[in-house]
Amino acid sequence: MSRQADIQKLIITHRRHLQKLQEIQAYKGSSTEPHILLEIEDTTAEIEKLEAELKNIKDSSPATPTTRYGSIRKVFQNHTRKIGLGFGAIIGVGIIVWGIGAFFDQSKELPPRPICQTSPVPVQIVVAQLPNCPSDFQAQLVEQWTGETAAVLPLNQVFATGSATRAQTGADIVVWGACNQQNPAELTLTYELITSRKPDEIYEPTRLSITGPFTDLANLGLALISYQHGDYAQAVDQFSALPAIKTTAEPALVWANSLLFAGRYEAAIDAYEEIILTLKPDWSVIYNNLGIARFNKELLEAEGTAQAGRDHFEQAIKLAEAQGETDLALLAHVNNSRLLLQGRKWDTAKKHCEMALSLNTQSALPYICRATFHFFQGFSAAEKMDLKAIKQDLEQAAQFDDAPAKLYYLRAIWYEQEQQKQAAIENYLRFFNKMEYRACLHTDQEALHNAAIFLDELSR
Numbered sequence: 311m312s313r314q315a316d317i318q319k320l321i322i323t324h325r326r327h328l329q330k331l332q333e334i335q336a337y338k339g340s341s342t343e344p345h346i347l348l349e350i351e352d353t354t355a356e357i358e359k360l361e362a363e364l365k366n367i368k369d370s371s372p373a374t375p376t377t378r379y380g381s382i383r384k385v386f387q388n389h390t391r392k393i394g395l396g397f398g399a400i401i402g403v404g405i406i407v408w409g410i411g412a413f414f415d416q417s418k419e420l421p422p423r424p425i426c427q428t429s430p431v432p433v434q435i436v437v438a439q440l441p442n443c444p445s446d447f448q449a450q451l452v453e454q455w456t457g458e459t460a461a462v463l464p465l466n467q468v469f470a471t472g473s474a475t476r477a478q479t480g481a482d483i484v485v486w487g488a489c490n491q492q493n494p495a496e497l498t499l500t501y502e503l504i505t506s507r508k509p510d511e512i513y514e515p516t517r518l519s520i521t522g523p524f525t526d527l528a529n530l531g532l533a534l535i536s537y538q539h540g541d542y543a544q545a546v547d548q549f550s551a552l553p554a555i556k557t558t559a560e561p562a563l564v565w566a567n568s569l570l571f572a573g574r575y576e577a578a579i580d581a582y583e584e585i586i587l588t589l590k591p592d593w594s595v596i597y598n599n600l601g602i603a604r605f606n607k608e609l610l611e612a613e614g615t616a617q618a619g620r621d622h623f624e625q626a627i628k629l630a631e632a633q634g635e636t637d638l639a640l641l642a643h644v645n646n647s648r649l650l651l652q653g654r655k656w657d658t659a660k661k662h663c664e665m666a667l668s669l670n671t672q673s674a675l676p677y678i679c680r681a682t683f684h685f686f687q688g689f690s691a692a693e694k695m696d697l698k699a700i701k702q703d704l705e706q707a708a709q710f711d712d713a714p715a716k717l718y719y720l721r722a723i724w725y726e727q728e729q730q731k732q733a734a735i736e737n738y739l740r741f742f743n744k745m746e747y748r749a750c751l752h753t754d755q756e757a758l759h760n761a762a763i764f765l766d767e768l769s770r
Contacts, residue, residue, distance in 0.1 A: 317360050317363055317364045317367070320360055321357060321360050321361065321364070321739075324353055324356055324357045324360070325357060325743070327353055327430060327431075328350065328353045328354060328357065426540070426745065426746070426747070426748055426749065426750035426754065426755070426758075427540065427746060427747055428539050428540035428541050428747070429507075429539055429540050429747045432457075432458065432459055432460050432461040432539075433459060433460045433461070433482045433483060433535050433538045433539050434460075434461055434463075434480065434481040434482045434483075435455060435460055435461065435462045435463065435481055435482065435483045435484075435485065435531075435535070436462075436463050436465055436476070436479045436481040436483075436484045436485070437451050437452055437455075437462060437463070437464050437465065437485045437486075438465050438467060438468055438469040438484070438485065438486035438487075439464075439465065439466060439467060439468045440486075440487060440488055440489060440497070441468055441488040441489070442488050442489040442490070442491050442494060443488065443489035443494060443497065444489075444494055447489070447497070447524065448464050449464070450524070450528070451485070451528055451531065452464050454528050454531070454532070455528075455531050455532065455535060459535055459536070459539045459541070460535045460539075463481070468486070469484070469486035470486075476502060476504065479504075481504055482503070482504055482505045482538050483501055483502065483503060483504065483531075483534060483535070483538060484501075484502045484504060485499055485500070485501055485502075485531065486499070486500055486502075487499035487500050487519075495523060495524060496521065496522065496523060497521065497522070497523075497524060497527050498519065498520070498521040499519070499520060499527045499530075499531075500517060500518065500519040501517070501518045501519075501520075501530070501531065501534055502516060502517050503515070503516050503517070503518075503534070503538065504516075505538065507538070507540055507747055507748050507749050508567070508571075508748075508749055509571075509602075509748065509749055509750070509751050509754060510675070510714040510715070510716065511598075511602050511641070511644075511645050511751070512567060512570070512598075512599055512602060512749075513563075513595035513598055513599055513638060513641065514563075514564070514567060515560040515563055515564065517560070518530075518534075518558075518560040518561050518564065519558075519560070520554065520558050520561055522554050526552060526553060526554060529548065529551070529552055530549075530552055530555075530561065532548055533545050533548035533549045533552065533565075534564070536548055537564060537567075537568055540747060540749065542568045542569075542571040542572040542749065543572045545565075545568040545572075546565070546568045546569055546572055546574070549561070549564070549565035549568055550565070556584065556588070556589075557589075558589075559585060559589045559590045559593065562581070562584075562585050562589060563585060563595070563596070563599075565581060566578055566581035566582050566585065566599070567599065569581055570599070570602070570603050570606075570751070571749035571750070571751075573752070575603050575604075575606055575607035575610065575752075576607060578603045579600065579603045579604060579607065582596050582599055582600040582603060583600065586600075592629055592633075593629075594625075594626045594627075594629035594630040594633065594635055594638050594639075594642070595626070595638055597622045597623070597625040597626035597629065597642075598622070598623065598626040598638060598641060598642045598645065600619075600622045601618075601619035601620070601621075601622030601623045601626065601642075601645060601646075601649075602619065602645065602751065603619075604618040604619045604622065605618055605619040605649060605753075606751050606752040606753060609752055609753065610752045617649065617652065617653065619645075619649055620646060620649055620650070623642045623643075623645050623646035623649065624646065626638065626639075626642035627639050627642045627643060627646065630642060636669050636670060637670070637673075639669055640666045640669045640670055640673060640675060640676065641675065643662045643663070643665045643666040643669070643679075644662070644663070644666050644675050644676065644678070644679045646662050647659045647660070647662035647663050647666070647679050647682075647683065648679070648682065650662065651682070651683065651686045651687075654690060656683070656687055659683055660680070660683050662679070663676055663679035663680045663683055664676075664680075666679055667679075667680070672710065673710060673712055674706075674707035674708075674709075674710040674712050674713040674714060674717060675707075675712070675714070677703040677704070677706040677707035678703070678704075678707050678714060678716060678717060678720065680699070680703045681699075681700045681703040681704050681707070681720050682720070684696045684699050684700045684703070685700060685720065685723065695727070697724065697727055697728070700720075700724055701724060704717065704720055704721050704724060708721075714744075715741055715744035715745050715748065716741075716757075718737045718738070718740040718741040718744060719737070719738070719741045719757065719761060721733075721737040722734045722735075722737035722738045722741065722761075722764070725737060726764075726768075731768055734768060735765065735768050735769065738761055738764060738765040738768070739765070741761060742758070742761070742765075745758060
């Protein structure tokens with residue numbers, strides 16, 4: 311890989327690290343440790359040094375046009391039976407070129423496959439005062455949870471309701487609750503997941519309330535720390551050891567999500583189905599996540615066109631609409647559209663995008679859905695790609711705070727179509743930056759791998 315590409319990846323890593331350091335500084339204010347301040351200063355200087363070196367390389371490098379996507383269209387037409395993986399990747403980011411990047415130059419050595427990582431920054435936790443509890447309970451939680459992967463702050467106040475206020479603490483997890491007045495050894499704790507690293511296709515509860523003995527709830531906190539830190543294999547083991555994990559829907563869902571993010575698709579499917587059977591048979595979110603799990607499992611095992619999951623998405627839409635869950639219905643419509651595109655069911659796939667847009671015009675997902683449709687159809691069919699429509703949808707999606715990582719991947723492809731090489735590179739880098747510490751499905755791993763190939767070619 312070229313020195314330019316190496317520098318660009320180093321800049322991404324340093325910027326991400328600097329962002330986390332600055333979050334810690336903002337959180338601690340004047341109490342920020344001196345070594346944090348020194349690290350911020352050193353990291354900033356290193357970024358400036360790398361950016362200067364990158365500029366020198368760019369200034370001395372001749373511009374070369376990219377024509378790769380014309381050949382990709384030909385590859386698609388000539389290898390229709392060979393690109394099942396590309397069809398499968400539509401759920402992860404929703405564009406067929408992910409699965410066919412290796413065909414345009416099979417002789418070259420592919421760059422290393424990027425791996426979604428755990429966060430280098432400890433999980434930030436705030437623990438409110440716990441009414442009716444023994445005076446040392448809060449201190450015990452702080453002591454048990456504090457470590458290399460968690461920084462815990464006790465507060466001298468009681469939280470009641472309203473997570474928007476608690477979000478201002480800057481924490482990843484906020485914990486509050488109280489003990490039973492008749493039995494102080496029994497607590498009811500609420501864990502609010504203020505930040506998230508989940509894939510965009512998945513539902514994740516933002517609040518988990520559970521009642522039980524102190525030890526069980528403290529261990530649940532340890533499992534959630536691993537989950538928020540991105541260590542999903544450890545989270546699975548910690549959740550599985552908790553007696554009550556299968557008796558309350560929200561904690562059980564996070565446990566099932568841990569299995570999914572750890573790549574244990576069969577076990578995740580069993581966990582989702584157990585929630586349906588024993589806890590919440592009409593919970594729309596379970597069917598959405600179950601559809602994603604089945605799709606990734608089939609794609610991983612078959613390495614071809616996967617169709618599993620459509621029935622679950624349809625059920626999720628039906629239940630969500632009946633229960634007035636607009637956001638979940640929107641998510642299931644978008645997921646269903648991406649799956650339908652694999653079978654070239656153009657009209658039905660586009661209809662689901664329009665249904666998602668009718669539910670919420672202030673979300674990036676429906677616009678991403680339509681842009682994906684136009685890209686997919688354009689690369690798959692003989693007709694000319696509607697680049698104008700794609701541009702309009704991507705510009706609309708970029709206006710919203712919930713714009714997913716895949717937006718930058720699609721923008722990079724659009725810029726390549728327009729032969730704007732530098733803009734394409736910048737968007738690929740933003741895509742990697744957004745995905746760096748995210749939970750990854752099988753489809754995400756394939757997307758990152760192929761994006762690395764594209765970026766490597768552009769950087770030569």
